[in-house]
Amino acid sequence: MTETRGATVAEPAAGGAAEIPRLGISGVGRDFHTKHGVTHAVSGIDLTIPRGEFVALIGRSGCGKTTVLRMLGGLLPPTAGTIEVDGKSLWRDGRVDSSAVTKLGVVFQEANLFPWFSILDNIALPLKLRGVGKKQRRRRATELAELVGLTGFERSYPRELSGGMRQRAAIARALSTEPDLLLMDEPFGALDALTRERMNLELQRIVQETTSTVVFVTHDIPEAVFLADRVVQMTPRPGRINTILPVDFPKPRDVELETTPKFNEIVRALRRELDEED
Numbered sequence: 245m246t247e248t249r250g251a252t253v254a255e256p257a258a259g260g261a262a263e264i265p266r267l268g269i270s271g272v273g274r275d276f277h278t279k280h281g282v283t284h285a286v287s288g289i290d291l292t293i294p295r296g297e298f299v300a301l302i303g304r305s306g307c308g309k310t311t312v313l314r315m316l317g318g319l320l321p322p323t324a325g326t327i328e329v330d331g332k333s334l335w336r337d338g339r340v341d342s343s344a345v346t347k348l349g350v351v352f353q354e355a356n357l358f359p360w361f362s363i364l365d366n367i368a369l370p371l372k373l374r375g376v377g378k379k380q381r382r383r384r385a386t387e388l389a390e391l392v393g394l395t396g397f398e399r400s401y402p403r404e405l406s407g408g409m410r411q412r413a414a415i416a417r418a419l420s421t422e423p424d425l426l427l428m429d430e431p432f433g434a435l436d437a438l439t440r441e442r443m444n445l446e447l448q449r450i451v452q453e454t455t456s457t458v459v460f461v462t463h464d465i466p467e468a469v470f471l472a473d474r475v476v477q478m479t480p481r482p483g484r485i486n487t488i489l490p491v492d493f494p495k496p497r498d499v500e501l502e503t504t505p506k507f508n509e510i511v512r513a514l515r516r517e518l519d520e521e522d
């Protein structure tokens with residue numbers, strides 16, 4: 245296990261050739277101008293994420309995690325730096341490149357399903373918006389419902405499902421367009437501990453089956469260590485990267501991992517970093 249402070253970790257290139265990373269973040273910052281003055285929410289973020297990597301973003305409330313995710317998701321333009329998806333700029337002159345944004349899937353804390361659509365229609369909605377024919381999108385949505393363990397609930401409505409099931413439907417919807425990059429902001433934050441543990445296992449399986457690259461925001465340090473290949477810890481005012489911690493436990497990981505001394509040592513090391521901010 246190596247530790248890197250405030251640095252970009254260069255990725256080893258396969259076969260010696262320089263591989264274009266899935267995500268290249270360079271010098272990214274975001275200021276907010278309000279009537280009370282300027283908030284430097286995020287500053288000098290450098291991070292390179294290769295294909296297939298799972299990166300967890302942790303840090304105290306207000307350190308800029310959501311701001312970073314919104315910039316990566318094409319929802320908020322950076323005021324400094326560049327973001328590249330597969331080597332292509334996501335933002336140009338404050339405007340998002342629509343061809344780059346099609347490579348992204350986003351899941352938030354709230355599932356945000358449409359209550360008047362069935363689960364199948366919710367999952368298929370992004371495909372409908374892209375003009376995919378009814379038969380094809382229903383077939384794909386049915387496959388995705390199976391992938392996230394919702395077979396048998398395709399005709400149900402969101403209100404008839406539990407919070408965990410709704411979140412699984414939201415993940416299936418985000419995956420429907422086969423995104424190259426899945427961005428998740430506290431997706432399991434509203435769930436009880438047991439459901440959250442189950443969702444972590446499910447997410448791990450789904451990510452392995454779809455070979456997705458993931459940026460996952462969480463407050464929960466054990467959750468971050470359980471899921472991630474690297475944990476990126478941010479500090480506030482302005483939000484910066486403080487530590488990048490590789491987590492090299494083999495995958496798939498089992499919940500038993502959380503009882504091992506090495507797992508707890510990593511969790512404690514990250515907690516210490518957060519405590520040092522006080």
Ligand SMILES: Nc1ncnc2c1ncn2[C@@H]1O[C@H](COP(=O)(O)OP(=O)(O)OP(=O)(O)O)[C@@H](O)[C@H]1O
Binds near residue numbers: 312
């Ligand atoms: N639209 C906005 N206008 C003004 N300030 C903002 C805006 N959005 C975020 N901020 C400020 O930017 C900083 C970072 O906020 P952000 O929501 O990204 O933090 P966070 O780490 O995601 O917090 P939490 O863990 O509580 O969700 C905060 O100081 C916040 O007040």
